Amino acid sequence: MLGTHLPVRQLAFFVADVRAAALAHVAAFGSGPYFVADHVALASSQHRGVERPFDHSSAYGQWGSVMVEFVAQHNPDPSALRDAFPQGPVGGLHHTALFVLDLDASIAAFEEQGMPLAQLSVTQGGTAFAFIDALDRFGHMLELYEPAPLLTGFYEFIASAAEAWDGRDPLRSLG
Template sequence: MPPAGPFNLPIRQVAYFCPDVRAAALAHHRLFGSGPFFVADRIALAASVHRGVERPFVHSSAYGQWGEVMVEFVQQDEPGPSALHDLYPAGSGRWGLHHVAVFVDDVDAAAAQFADRGCPLAQRSVMPGGLVFAFADTSAALGHMTELYAPTRALTGFYRMIAEAARNWQGGDVLIPLSL
């Protein structure tokens, strides 16, 4: 039997840091046939704490379906420290896999479990509606971060909407504007 705890969770999303979410989503579509991608610009947050310091975290994301898993492309729209820049420093020109996302019952409790296993909390953010997401720094163990969030009705509905859009997609616009 596998060990209990935060590392025994199915991956719900694979996310890539990139300089341009639209270009990355279109490239993914060309390679894998994924889509459509829902693009949210300059996502608003109620609060964000990176490495213990409150900081703005202005970012844009494109969300699509890649087989059974959601794929996200994320760019940071304003300079400054963040979990994104922890792996891909500003100005480095580097980009690639940033995190996988998992659902947990309690974000803060799961972050503490990850920290107890040597994977400290890199960032904790709150959306205006109260949705909390956090990045456990699993990069030393896995080469990427792990995003934690609780499967609220709104979040699971969002995941379902993305998956259904992909299943029902008949072609057309690959990029669809989204307000979060």
């Protein structure tokens, strides 16, 4: 059984505008601050086994004990985002993110449970992330990645920024 040791690390929403969505969440829930990465550079991205461009931007912030991501896709190509929302971004929950000890083994285990791999992407920094199609089972995708120091450091950075945040400068650039 996979799920008993996989706490949710992030809630991610597919939106048209990551900045507007982040500011709305700040206003409604006091989450933040949000760090925006425009046009996230990827080394590769495969959707349903086919190499495809995945041009996206994300805003990352903290909401209590969980990270929140707002993600927008800029290109019209098929993707795990468009699988969940074929009509386009509506601000809905797209995925929950989980750390797994072995990405390939976890992809296979979810596949055995009827939840296939929808997309596998690798950042320029070498971090691989997989979107598992759990739409029929849970109504959203799952994002899996291994908790490498670069990734866990990023999660710690976002959480620590929220600890002493005074509400000023709710949007910040990741460069």
